[in-house]
Amino acid sequence: MIPAIVVFLYLAAVLYIGIFAFRRATGREKAEDYFLASRSLGPFVFLFSLFGTNMTAFAILGSSGHAFNNGIVTFGLMASSSGLVIPLTIFLIGTRVWALGKKYGFMTPVQMFRDRWECTHIGTVIFAVQAVLLVPYIIIGIMGGGTTLYTISGGVVPFWFGGAIVAMVVMSYVFFGGMRGTAWVNTFQTVLFLCFGAIALSVIGVGMGGFRSAAQAIQASPLSSLLTRERISPYYFFSYTFIPLSAIAFPHILIFCLTARKMNQFKKTVIFYPLCIMAIWLPCVFLGVMANRVTDVPEIRAKQEARRVLATQGRNMLPEERDQLREQAAGDDVIMHLLQRYAPIWLAGLLGAGIMAAVMASDSQILALSTMFTEDVFAFYGGKTRFGESVQVQTGRIFIILITLFAYAIALRAPETIFELAIQYAFSGFASLSPLLIAALFWRGSTKWGALAVALWTASAVVAVAVFQEVVPAPAPGPSTIVWAPGGVEILSRTPGGTSVFGFMPVVPMVLTSALLMIVVSLITKKPAASTLARYFGDRNR
Amino acid sequence: MKKILLVVAVVALYILHQDIWFWRSSYLVFGFIPIGLFYQACFSVAATLLMWLLVTFAWPAHLEEEVEQTKPGEDAAL
Numbered sequence: 001m002i003p004a005i006v007v008f009l010y011l012a013a014v015l016y017i018g019i020f021a022f023r024r025a026t027g028r029e030k031a032e033d034y035f036l037a038s039r040s041l042g043p044f045v046f047l048f049s050l051f052g053t054n055m056t057a058f059a060i061l062g063s064s065g066h067a068f069n070n071g072i073v074t075f076g077l078m079a080s081s082s083g084l085v086i087p088l089t090i091f092l093i094g095t096r097v098w099a100l101g102k103k104y105g106f107m108t109p110v111q112m113f114r115d116r117w118e119c120t121h122i123g124t125v126i127f128a129v130q131a132v133l134l135v136p137y138i139i140i141g142i143m144g145g146g147t148t149l150y151t152i153s154g155g156v157v158p159f160w161f162g163g164a165i166v167a168m169v170v171m172s173y174v175f176f177g178g179m180r181g182t183a184w185v186n187t188f189q190t191v192l193f194l195c196f197g198a199i200a201l202s203v204i205g206v207g208m209g210g211f212r213s214a215a216q217a218i219q220a221s222p223l224s225s226l227l228t229r230e231r232i233s234p235y236y237f238f239s240y241t242f243i244p245l246s247a248i249a250f251p252h253i254l255i256f257c258l259t260a261r262k263m264n265q266f267k268k269t270v271i272f273y274p275l276c277i278m279a280i281w282l283p284c285v286f287l288g289v290m291a292n293r294v295t296d297v298p299e300i301r302a303k304q305e306a307r308r309v310l311a312t313q314g315r316n317m318l319p320e321e322r323d324q325l326r327e328q329a330a331g332d333d334v335i336m337h338l339l340q341r342y343a344p345i346w347l348a349g350l351l352g353a354g355i356m357a358a359v360m361a362s363d364s365q366i367l368a369l370s371t372m373f374t375e376d377v378f379a380f381y382g383g384k385t386r387f388g389e390s391v392q393v394q395t396g397r398i399f400i401i402l403i404t405l406f407a408y409a410i411a412l413r414a415p416e417t418i419f420e421l422a423i424q425y426a427f428s429g430f431a432s433l434s435p436l437l438i439a440a441l442f443w444r445g446s447t448k449w450g451a452l453a454v455a456l457w458t459a460s461a462v463v464a465v466a467v468f469q470e471v472v473p474a475p476a477p478g479p480s481t482i483v484w485a486p487g488g489v490e491i492l493s494r495t496p497g498g499t500s501v502f503g504f505m506p507v508v509p510m511v512l513t514s515a516l517l518m519i520v521v522s523l524i525t526k527k528p529a530a531s532t533l534a535r536y537f538g539d540r541n542r
Numbered sequence: 543m544k545k546i547l548l549v550v551a552v553v554a555l556y557i558l559h560q561d562i563w564f565w566r567s568s569y570l571v572f573g574f575i576p577i578g579l580f581y582q583a584c585f586s587v588a589a590t591l592l593m594w595l596l597v598t599f600a601w602p603a604h605l606e607e608e609v610e611q612t613k614p615g616e617d618a619a620l
Contacts, residue, residue, distance in 0.1 A: 038605055072579040080582040081559055084589045086563035088552065091596055099605035103612050215574040227568035228577040241559065263606040267597045282583055286575075 002273035003382040006349025019175020021181035034178035034370040043265045049183040052190035053364040056441035061332045067288030068331030068333040071226035077240045081279035083274030091270045094257040101258040110376040117448035118528045133429040141362025141413040151336040171404040189357035196354030197283035208341025214293040239505035246430035252368035314476025369397040432458040432510040450522035454514045
């Protein structure tokens with residue numbers, strides 16, 4: 001119970017930072033101050049809060065859980081590819097969005113799209129798609145909070161109560177502190193969970209008697225494939241490089257890009273991003289793999305047994321039985337079991353707080369949704385003019401309460417593991433929306449109809465994948481279930497972990513089709529006025 | 543020329559991420575780090591160096607100059 005108490009103290013500290021930020025706010029009733037901290041974040045806070053914003057529960061819990069079952073491939077799949085693609089997109093897109101925000105006063109991506117493409121309701125459609133896709137990301141945070149508190153307290157704090165506490169704390173400091181509070185809390189949390197990896201690695205390494213013997217024992221066992229990437233196909237591995245495109249398309253990341261005081265503040269973020277990702281993911285992935293050598297933790301043994309039964313007898317089971325075993329084998333809490341087994345009680349508490357820090361990154365998503373609602377819907381449809389800016393900020397705060405309650409209600413029922421839930425819906429969807437940004441910023445010929453086509457396609461594709469996976473049950477580990485293979489060419493399959501299209505993850509055809517739709521539809525539809533294009537690309541006739 | 547070299551470097555690093563040559567190797571570097579994991583960690587360091595090159599040699603400074611040249615209220619879209 002002591003680790004749980006340390007975590008509760010940490011939650012109190014976070015709450016205090018958020019409320020302290022509220023007291024420091026100079027223009028409490030100004031929308032730009034509440035939602036963007038008056039575009040005044042300095043280099044240190046900007047780097048750590050932007051990075052922290054992008055790290056959620058899966059950075060520690062999901063990564064170690066995925067590595068526990070799939071091996072070292074997890075790091076290359078998500079971390080190192082993100083270390084290349086995300087800073088690159090911040091460099092190319094984030095800086096441009098920052099400049100446009102400063103010049104034209106944009107506070108959300110949809111405001112930019114509306115201005116760039118001279119559209120009104122199409123902007124609302126894009127808002128709706130972004131909002132629906134962002135909710136799973138918020139759910140991840142609440143689920144992670146519930147899992148963490150449940151495990152750290154040894155089952156004393158039930159999942160529903162842990163999730164409720166995390167939801168309440170996050171909601172409170174976002175409610176009071178707005179962007180300033182969120183950025184400060186994120187900075188504090190990022191420093192904490194950057195330290196987490198190194199400390200957890202050292203403590204668990206010493207506890208296990210060094211990693212050398214554990215690694216060599218795995219190498220000599222039937223589990224040696226965990227030290228390779230045999231469990232994942234090269235096509236699947238390649239597909240994953242499309243997922244980090246989602247980062248810059250996430251509204252909370254783009255909105256964060258608008259908070260920098262000067263553009264120079266992007267420099268440190270771009271350069272240090274790959275190293276920050278490595279500092280968190282490398283220890284977590286490594287520990288997740290090494291957990292397979294732990295034999296004296298009953299919870300980990302139960303997971304290994306469930307995985308073994310699934311692999312050997314899964315084919316003869318009903319889909320529901322397989323799902324149940326998958327849930328038992330999921331390793332989202334494996335790193336916390338390692339800490340409980342090997343770390344001293346007080347340190348387990350501190351490290352638990354580090355996990356909590358990553359888990360609670362849903363704050364900026366909640367704030368982003370509130371910003372989007374108040375700017376893209378409330379203000380756009382006349383609310384700001386009619387009721388004033390103060391009411392707009394209060395509306396944003398009410399929205400924060402409603403969206404948190406909604407996400408909590410879903411988190412209690414969501415069946416998927418944290419990792420799968422995040423990847424399959426939110427990440428693929430936002431990656432598919434990334435052509436919107438590229439077209440808006442770099443292509444004069446893009447049009448609002450092209451943007452609408454991309455938004456509708458993304459929504460349809462996400463729904464189609466979800467329905468497909470609901471209708472066709474996941475097969476046992478091994479060969480996938482081929483659903484459509486005309487002339488022997490395998491087009492659509494249901495894999496144990498999701499869906500495969502031509503052997504790739506759905507994100508690949510989703511992004512490529514989005515780009516194609518943007519090009520084709522834009523070419524045959526009317527362009528924005530020359531004066532609008534001149535504001536974005538300069539005047540060609542000058 | 544500088545920009546072309548940087549684009550080539552980005553593409554090259556993207557291709558190097560697909561390290562199929564270590565796909566099935568369970569060799570342990572220093573006796574405990576799987577080679578595939580070690581390679582991807584080195585890749586992350588290389589990505590940092592690439593980002594430093596981009597920031598040093600291709601920084602879009604003109605964007606900030608444009609912002610500074612825009613007087614408050616001028617060109618406002620909202």
